[in-house]
């Protein structure tokens with residue numbers, strides 16, 4: 001599924017209207033009808049609703065919703081902004097006024113009667129450019145989150161970044177919340193990034209008939225690709241993957257093994273390990289690389305630590321890698337197709353081995369200590385290439401790209417605010433490698449501008465020691481099998497979260513690789 005920026009959404013809407021196939025009011029009627037339909041599904045018994053209508057087209061959707069709920073037997077109270085909301089929304093307001101009054105959008109008017117069973121937040125959507133202020137902010141602060149239905153998004157959320165304008169990016173004190181958010185055509189980055197998922201509640205994407213224009217216009221307006229790079233962002237949604245036929249078959253195609261092949265045709269992955277007492281992280285990665293189907297996996301600790309790796313899994317091969325010449329010698333074997341360096345490696349060892357690993361041109365996952373080594377030495381970073389996947393969490397990202405991380409730290413005053421998507425893309429373009437910025441909202445960015453967002457907010461148990469090591473191993477294993485670096489990162493992130501979801505509370509990182517057979521069976525791989 002594709003994600004659209006707000007600029008892309010506007011471009012599609014305007015292309016659809018310019019084509020003459022659909023008018024602005026018709027689009028607004030479809031949007032309003034989609035929300036009213038979802039409300040009636042979730043609240044089958046007609047009740048009382050308060051609908052808040054803002055100063056633009058989001059407000060226009062609100063007037064449509066008000067009218068449709070009223071026709072369905074609901075008792076509806078509408079609070080709206082004065083002023084000119086634009087021709088389409090003005091027309092919807094006129095239609096509503098034939099049915100009922102528009103009260104002022106003020107705290108006094110809101111509190112003059114009970115809000116009813118639901119409040120519909122149709123104040124700001126994709127047009128938000130600054131923090132809600134004065135009376136509108138006061139009314140929004142009064143909304144009872146558990147009964148709010150948000151049109152496109154809860155008002156105040158920046159749909160390009162998932163931040164609440166005017167508030168710190170972290171911390172949820174006093175943030176707006178909706179029980180249900182109905183958005184149109186495609187998810188926007190802000191639905192999946194940052195506070196978006198917590199603020200939006202259950203997210204429903206409603207089809208309003210813009211598909212034919214999305215195919216052409218989604219390639220981005222000029223503002224989305226200042227340097228000519230494509231503006232496409234994909235959504236990776238493991239939560240829906242098991243039910244979503246296309247997603248499942250995409251995963252199956254990446255994972256398929258063909259029967260005449262032998263183990264070397266499934267690739268050989270090398271997981272470099274650290275010194276004495278530090279081998280666990282690399283072993284987790286190695287186990288994950290085996291489970292995702294690499295034909296062979298070798299773990300490479302220094303000779304003094306080799307004995308530590310004598311235990312299971314017996315499928316794992318062991319070979320000492322003391323220094324860069326040992327690594328170069330191993331890489332002389334063309335069948336060794338992917339490298340993972342970083343987990344438990346130690347920064348000095350990672351720095352010493354990186355030139356040989358990168359110089360080989362092999363697909364290479366750089367995680368943990370390899371990222372720290374990279375951040376400390378610009379010469380090492382110069383060796384990165386398009387088959388490298390960097391897997392920083394926020395702290396490692398800040399070490400590697402301090403200027404980009406600083407842009408994320410600032411309190412966002414205006415929309416569209418800088419997002420994790422923006423900085424991951426910039427980082428990938430800068431270093432010429434795939435960047436997987438990890439977190440509950442992981443972003444995978446490719447140097448050519450393609451990107452993927454993956455939301456794992458529902459599996460906080462993934463934030464546990466060693467979880468990132470197993471992810472690095474999954475990526476390395478998939479790359480050893482010949483999966484392209486960005487696809488390997490996407491596949492690994494999805495399987496990682498699916499495994500965590502099926503394990504649930506109590507998860508430790510060791511469980512993740514061992515859950516893969518069940519997950520792969522479920523996908524039909």
Ligand SMILES: NC(=O)C1=CN([C@@H]2O[C@H](COP(=O)(O)OP(=O)(O)OC[C@H]3O[C@@H](n4cnc5c(N)ncnc54)[C@H](O)[C@@H]3O)[C@@H](O)[C@H]2O)[C@@H](O)CC1
Nearest residue numbers: 013028031056057058124125126127128129130131132152
């Ligand atoms: N793009 C599409 O394809 C469609 C859009 N529709 C609706 O249109 C919405 C976008 O409409 P608009 O572009 O009119 O924008 P909004 O209705 O989100 O915002 C209205 C206006 O408020 C102003 N504004 C922004 N921040 C403000 C603040 N903090 N305080 C006061 N004023 C502020 C801006 O000038 C903006 O144009 C979508 O969210 C959606 O609900 C739907 O009607 C149909 C389809």
Ligand SMILES: Nc1ncnc2c1ncn2[C@@H]1O[C@H](COP(=O)(O)OP(=O)(O)O)[C@@H](O)[C@H]1O
Nearest residue numbers: 393438439440459460462463465466467468469
């Ligand atoms: N709150 C969270 N919810 C879901 N997933 C998370 C959360 N925090 C982190 N993750 C995921 O868990 C993994 C943690 O990786 P990392 O921070 O490198 O841990 P470690 O170095 O201990 O292995 C990453 O895949 C990351 O995307």
Ligand SMILES: [K+]
Nearest residue numbers: 121123124153
């Ligand atoms: K809204």
